[in-house]
Amino acid sequence: MSDKIPVTVLTGYLGAGKTTLLNRILTEPHGKKFAVIVNEFGEIGIDNDLVVGADEEVFEMNNGCICCTVRGDLIRIIEGLMKRKGKFDAIIVETTGLADPAPVAQTFFVDEDVSARARLDAVVTVVDARWLKNQLKDAPEVKNQIAFADVIVLNKIDLVSAEELVSAEKSIRSINAYATIHKTTRSSVPLDAVLGKNAFDLDRILDIAPEFLEDVHVHHDEAIQSVALTVSGDIDPEKFMPWINEFTQKEGPNILRCKGILSFKDEPKRFVFQGVHMILDGDLQREWKQDETRQSKMVFIGHQLNRAAIEKAVEACRA
Amino acid sequence: MSEPQQESLTQRVLPIDAGTHVIRAQFLGEDPTLALADGRILTGGAGAFISPHGDAAILLAACNGIILLTGGDDGKVIATTPGGASEILGDEKGRWIDALAIGPSGSVAWSTGKKVVARDGKGERKEWTAPSTAQGLVFSPKGYRIAISHYNGVSLWFPNTAGIPEVREWKGSHLDVTLSPDGRFLVTSMQENMLHGWRLADGKDMRMSGYPSKTRSFSWSHDGHWLATSGADAAIIWPFKDKEGPMGKAPRECGVRHSKVSAVAFHPRALVVAIGYEDSCILLCRLTDGAELLVRPATKEGGKVTSMGWNRTGNRMIFGTEEGAAGVLTLP
Numbered sequence: 001m002s003d004k005i006p007v008t009v010l011t012g013y014l015g016a017g018k019t020t021l022l023n024r025i026l027t028e029p030h031g032k033k034f035a036v037i038v039n040e041f042g043e044i045g046i047d048n049d050l051v052v053g054a055d056e057e058v059f060e061m062n063n064g065c066i067c068c069t070v071r072g073d074l075i076r077i078i079e080g081l082m083k084r085k086g087k088f089d090a091i092i093v094e095t096t097g098l099a100d101p102a103p104v105a106q107t108f109f110v111d112e113d114v115s116a117r118a119r120l121d122a123v124v125t126v127v128d129a130r131w132l133k134n135q136l137k138d139a140p141e142v143k144n145q146i147a148f149a150d151v152i153v154l155n156k157i158d159l160v161s162a163e164e165l166v167s168a169e170k171s172i173r174s175i176n177a178y179a180t181i182h183k184t185t186r187s188s189v190p191l192d193a194v195l196g197k198n199a200f201d202l203d204r205i206l207d208i209a210p211e212f213l214e215d216v217h218v219h220h221d222e223a224i225q226s227v228a229l230t231v232s233g234d235i236d237p238e239k240f241m242p243w244i245n246e247f248t249q250k251e252g253p254n255i256l257r258c259k260g261i262l263s264f265k266d267e268p269k270r271f272v273f274q275g276v277h278m279i280l281d282g283d284l285q286r287e288w289k290q291d292e293t294r295q296s297k298m299v300f301i302g303h304q305l306n307r308a309a310i311e312k313a314v315e316a317c318r319a
Numbered sequence: 320m321s322e323p324q325q326e327s328l329t330q331r332v333l334p335i336d337a338g339t340h341v342i343r344a345q346f347l348g349e350d351p352t353l354a355l356a357d358g359r360i361l362t363g364g365a366g367a368f369i370s371p372h373g374d375a376a377i378l379l380a381a382c383n384g385i386i387l388l389t390g391g392d393d394g395k396v397i398a399t400t401p402g403g404a405s406e407i408l409g410d411e412k413g414r415w416i417d418a419l420a421i422g423p424s425g426s427v428a429w430s431t432g433k434k435v436v437a438r439d440g441k442g443e444r445k446e447w448t449a450p451s452t453a454q455g456l457v458f459s460p461k462g463y464r465i466a467i468s469h470y471n472g473v474s475l476w477f478p479n480t481a482g483i484p485e486v487r488e489w490k491g492s493h494l495d496v497t498l499s500p501d502g503r504f505l506v507t508s509m510q511e512n513m514l515h516g517w518r519l520a521d522g523k524d525m526r527m528s529g530y531p532s533k534t535r536s537f538s539w540s541h542d543g544h545w546l547a548t549s550g551a552d553a554a555i556i557w558p559f560k561d562k563e564g565p566m567g568k569a570p571r572e573c574g575v576r577h578s579k580v581s582a583v584a585f586h587p588r589a590l591v592v593a594i595g596y597e598d599s600c601i602l603l604c605r606l607t608d609g610a611e612l613l614v615r616p617a618t619k620e621g622g623k624v625t626s627m628g629w630n631r632t633g634n635r636m637i638f639g640t641e642e643g644a645a646g647v648l649t650l651p
Contacts, residue, residue, distance in 0.1 A: 052392075053414060055432055057452055059470055062491045062511050072470065072492050072510075073452060080378050080392065080415060083340045083356035111510075112532060 004119040005082075007091040008195055009104050011145045012126030013135055014097035017155040021126055021187035021194070022094055028191055035081050035088040037074065039096045050088055052077050056096060058103045061110060067253040067277040069103040070110050078114050090195065091118065098141050101125075101148040102256065102277060108200075109279045122197035125149035125179075126187060130159040132168045143224045146172055147256045147301045149179045150199035158185040177226035178259065178299050202272045202283050224256070227307045231296040234265040234319040243313055244273070244280065252278030254305060260298030263288065265319035327613040328603070334646040337361065341639025342389075345382035345628035348401030351637045351647045354380035354389050362387070363403050371397045371405035383421045384631060388429075390416025396429045408438055420465065422458030428465050430456060435467055437478035445478035455496035455507065468493035468507045473517070487517045489524065495535060500543035504564050508534040514548065514557075518564060525566055527557060531579070538585045538592065545571075545606065547583040547592045552576060554583050554594045554604065573604040574611060584627040584636070595624025599640050614638075614648050 012018040026034060026049055035050040054073045061068040074093065081091065093104060101123050108120040125145045128135070135142040146152065152172060157165055165183070172181060182189045240262065248255060255277060262271040273282030288294055300310065340356035352362040358372040375393030382388070387399040394411035396419065414431040421427050425440030430453035437445045447467075455468035459475075467474045467484075470492050476484040492510035499506075504525075506516045512533055516525035527548075534550035544560035553572040557565040574580070574594040582595035590606040593614070599621025601614040615621070615638070622642025629636050639645040 055452060057470070059492045059510065060490075062509075070510075072454075075510075076417060076452070076454070077415070080376075083342070083378065084376055085340070 004117060005089075005091055006121040006196065006198075007093060007108065007118050008121050008197075009101060009123045010092060010094045010126070011099060011101050011123060011148070012097065012153075013128065013131075013139060013142045013145065015131075016097070016126040016128040017153070017187040018094060018097070018126045021124075021153060021155075021189070022092065024187055024189075025092065025191060025195070030191055032090060033088040035091045037077055037091065037093045039094065050081070050084070052081070054093075056099060058100075067102070068106060068110060068279075070107040071103050074104065074107050075111050075114055078118055082117050090121075100141065100144050102144075105148065105276045106279060109276065109281070120200045121195070122150040122199035123148050124151045124153065124194045126153045126155050127168075127172065129154050129156045129165060129168050129183075132171060133164075136171060140223070143175055144256065146175045146179075147224045149176060150197055151194055152176070152179045152181045153187060153189055153194070154181055154183045155187050156185060157183045173226075175224050175226065176301055177228050200274060200281075202274065202281065202285060224301065224303055225305065226299055226301045227305045227310055228299045229297065229311060229314055231314060231318065232293075234263050234294065235296050235314075235317050236319040237264045237267070237271070240264075240314075240317040243317055247310075247313065248275055248278050248280050251302070251305070255300055255302040257302075258298065258300045260296070262296040262298070263294040326611075328648060328650070329613060329616060331651065332614060332646045332648050334644070335361070337639055337643040337645040339643045340641050341625050341643065341645055342377050343380035343382060343387070343628075344626040344637040344639035344645060345380075345387065346384060346630040346635070346637060347382060347387050347399070348384065349630060350401055351635070352382065352387055352399075353637070353639055353645055354382075354387060355643075358391065360387065360389065360399055360403075362399065363401070367403065369399070369403050369405065371395075371399060371407075378416060379419055381419045381421050382628065386421065386425075386427075388419050388421055388427055390419050390429055392416075394431065396427070398427065409436060409444075418453055418456045420456035420458050422463065422465070423460075426458065426463065428456050428458065430467070435465070435476070437463075437465060437476075439463065439478075447476050447478070447484065449474060454492070454494050457496050457498050459498060460500055460502045466496050466498060466505055468496035473505060473507060487519075487522060489515050489517075491515075494533065495537065497537045497539070497546070499546070499559055500539055504559055506537070506546065508537070508548075508550075512550065516564065523566075525564060527555075527565060527570070530555070536580075536582045538583045540585045540590055540592075540606070541587050542590075545585070545590070547573075547585055547594075549580040549583050552579060554580050554592055556592065556606065571606065573606065573609060574602045576600065576602075578617065581623045582625060582627050582638075584629060587629050587631060587633045589633065593627045593629070593636055593638075595627050595638060595640075597623045599624060599642075599644060601627070601638055615646065618644075620644075 057072040059072045259274045269284040272285045343354040350363045359368045372391040375391040380389045394413045396409035399405045411431045418430045428437045433449045451470035472488040474484040493507040512530045514527035530550040536549035538547045553575040556571040578596040578598040584593040598617035600617035603612040622640040627638040636648045
C-alpha cells in the first residue's frame with residue numbers, strides 16, 4: 001500500500017484559481033518532488049518537478065458499464081512515469097476547467113497496471129466564490145466537480161460579502177455534504193489541507209459527518225445533491241450487500257460518489273465502503289469502540305437520486 | 320519449483336547489472352544492447368554506455384538488429400547503430416514519444432499524441448493525424464505502409480499516397496499492434512485484457528480473450544505460424560498457419576507457472592520461445608513437446624522481465640528486467 005505513489009486530482013472551473021493553487025503547492029518549501037500532469041504548459045514551470053502534457057482522452061471500457069470511462073492518456077503517462085521511480089514523491093493531475101473528474105478517478109480503480117503502482121489520494125476542487133451562483137446555473141461541470149470533491153477550496157472570498165459567502169457554502173453543501181471546505185483568497189491553503197488526504201483509503205474514512213443534513217430545503221432545484229442517511233441499530237449484511245450492489249449497478253451512471261460506515265449485526269468491526277459510479281470498494285475495518293454508538297451512516301452524491309426510495313431500501317436492510 | 324525435472328541453462332548466463340529499468344534488450348549487430356529508462360544505452364561490450372538523450376529518459380525502443388530506435392521524454396527519436404553512433408531522426412520538442420516502429424529500407428515511424436510521422440530511408444518525412452492518440456505502430460512487411468492502433472480501431476496508412484487511410488474498426492482502446500510476417504493478419508492488444516484480430520483480406524474479426532491482464536508483448540515464430548503473447552500465467556500461443564488463422568481454435572499454453580508472463584520472444588530459427596515472467600524468472604519452451612529449460616530463476620529483487628531478444632543466428636539471447644537485472648544467455 002504505502003509504496004504506491006499518491007495522486008492528487010486538481011479540478012475547478014475556468015478562472016477559479018487552480019493554477020494558482022498548483023503553483024503554490026510546487027513552490028512551497030516541502031522538500032518533495034512532484035510529477036505534474038497538465039493540459040497546458042506555460043503557466044507553471046518549476047525546475048525541480050517533472051511536468052508532463054496530457055490530452056484528456058476519455059475512453060469507454062467495453063465491460064458493459066456505460067459510465068465506466070477512463071483517461072487513456074493518464075494510463076500511458078503513469079506507465080511512463082513509473083519507469084522513473086524514485087525521481088518524484090507524488091503525482092498531481094490538473095484537469096481542464098470543463099473536465100468531468102469521474103474518468104480520472106476511475107482510471108485508478110479500473111486499470112490494474114495503474115492501480116498496482118499509484119493510488120488516488122483525493123479530488124481537490126477549487127471553487128470561485130464570486131461566480132459560483134452563476135456557474136451553478138450555466139455550467140454543469142461545476143456541479144460535477146463539487147460533487148466529486150473530497151476537498152473544496154472556496155477561493156476568492158475577498159470578492160464577496162459575508163451573506164454571499166454563506167450562500168456559496170450552502171450551495172456547495174447541498175451538492176456535497178461531506179467534502180472539507182477551506183475558505184481562501186488566492187488559493188492560499190496549507191499544503192496538508194490538500195495533499196496526503198487518503199480520501200479513497202477505507203482505513204481513513206473515520207467518520208461521515210455530513211453537514212446541513214437536516215437542511216433538505218436548500219436548492220431543491222439542484223440536479224446534483226447529496227442523500228445522507230443515518231440508521232440506528234444494526235444492518236443485515238445478507239440484505240444490504242445485494243442491495244448496494246444492485247443499486248450501484250442500476251443507478252451507477254447517476255451516482256457520482258458514495259461512502260458509508262455500517263454497523264453489521266454480530267460484527268465487532270465497522271464495515272466501510274466507498275465508490276465512484278458503479279465501482280464499489282468495501283471492507284471490515286477497525287472494531288467499534290466501547291463508547292461509540294453503533295449506527296450506520298452513508299452518503300450518496302448524484303443526479304436525481306430518489307431520497308425516499310433509498311431510505312426505504314436501507315430501512316429494509318435492518319437486521 | 321519444479322527444478323528437479325527442469326534442465327537448467329542458468330550457468331550459461333553472463334549477468335549484467337543495468338542498475339535501472341530495462342526498456343529494451345536486443346542485439347545490435349552482434350553486440351548485446353540495453354536501452355535503459357534513465358536514458359543510457361549499453362552497447363558494444365563491457366560497460367560502454369552512451370547517452371544520446373542526455374539527461375532525458377528513454378520511454379520506449381525498437382530494434383531490428385541494424386538500428387536501435389529510442390524515443391525519449393525529451394521528444395527526440397534517435398537511431399543508434401552498431402558501434403554506438405547516434406543520429407537524431409526526429410524532435411517533437413519535449414512531447415513524449417508514444418510509439419515507435421522500424422520499417423523496411425531504413426524507414427522508421429513514431430508518434431506523439433495523434434501525430435504520426437513516417438520517415439523513409441532517404442530522410443523524407445510524412446505526417447498524418449490519427450483520430451485519437453496513436454498507441455501502437457507497425458510497418459507492413461510488404462510496401463511502405465503502417466498500421467496505427469488507436470481508440471476504436473486501426474488505420475492503415477500509406478505515407479506516400481494522399482488517400483485517406485483505411486480503417487479497421489472495433490470499439491475500444493487498442494494498445495499495441497502487430498502484423499503477421501506474411502501480412503495476412505493484424506492483431507492488437509486491448510485495454511480490456513484481450514486481443515483483437517482482423518484477417519486483412521476480408522476484414523473478418525477475431526476475438527482472442529481470457530487473459531487476466533493486458534498483453535504487452537507479442538512475438539511471431541520464425542515461420543510465421545504462431546503468435547506468442549504475454550498477459551497470462553503461461554505464454555499463450557495462437558495458431559496462424561491456416562487460412563482461418565486462430566478462428567475456432569484453442570491456443571497452446573507454454574510454461575504454466577504461478578506468475579504472469581510479461582515478455583515473450585520466439586527463437587529466430589526454431590520453434591522455441593523465451594518466456595519472461597513478472598517474478599523475473601525466464602524459461603525457454605519448445606513448442607513441439609512443451610519441454611522447458613530454466614534460464615533465470617525467480618528472485619525477490621529481480622523484478623518483472625521487460626524485454627528479451629535473440630541474436631540473428633539464435634545462439635545468444637539477452638534479457639532485462641524492471642529492476643535493472645539483465646544478462647546474456649549463450650546456448651551450448
